[in-house]
Amino acid sequence: MTSQKKRTIKNLKEQIKKIKNKTTPKEVNKLNAMILGSHNYYKMATQVNLDFSKINFLVTRTLYNRLKNVMKKEHKISKAYQKLYREYNGKKYTISETTIFPIYGIKTKPPMNFTQETNNYTIEGRKIIHEKLGGNLNKLIEYALRNASEYNSTEYNDNRISLIAGQQGKCGITGEYLKIGDMECHHKNPRELGGTNEYKNLIWVCTDAHKLIHATVEDTINKYMDKINLDIKGLKKVNSLRKLVGNSDIQISS
Secondary structure (H helix, E strand, O other): OOOHHHHHHHHHHHHHHHHOOOOOOHHHHHHHHHHHHHHHHHOOOOOOHHHHHHHHHHHHHHHHHHHHHEEOOOOOOHHHHHHHOOOOOOOOOOOOEEEOOOOOOHHHHHHOOOOOOOOOHHHHHHHHHHHHHHHHHHHHHHHHHOOOOOOOOOOHHHHHHHHHHOOOOEEEOOOOOOOOOOOOEEEOOHHHHHHOOOOEEEEEEOOOHHHHHHOHHHHHHHHHHHHHHHHHHHHHHHHHHHHHHOOOOOOOOO
């Protein structure tokens, strides 16, 4: 057994032990993040499907033995799960209302063949990268899983993670791919005004767009309008969200 495989097994088993000691959605989400992260990291390795089949056998045995008393028979399949693993029909394990990603469910991917045109410094280059990476959706979901807040409800954490998949990893206003460190989950109808944590009341937006939703000072509004350069469709989306938080429409002078 390779050292990488041993390390993957060890890390997953250690997280299972943590779940046994502290059975919370946050800890289960961390396990899912580790599974997805391993799939992302090893998806270009040769014969990786066989490796993850063996990893699945060893880790699932520990998972069942340690957590069988807290497992639920009814499964809660999130939109993120459906997006990433819907074609896998093996046995499912659900703990703290969170269904664990299939450890064996790795999808192999050939290495990207970069050309001189593939770079971040031209419109064409960025387009090629985005088309090949698909906005790096898996990385965004992994990030959200690792950073689920224990101070928010399970409903909120589940819906914010699922919404990344629902929006295809894109900002709900600009349509550009979201980036880790530049993405915020916004309540359309604010909680202080009676808004809920329901899926339909949430939207992922880039940080500048989020600031524009809440901005009230004209100079600040102009600053972020210049930064994100919205078209008419994007402006309508911003204004609809601004209205819900109690702010006036942004007008464009002709």
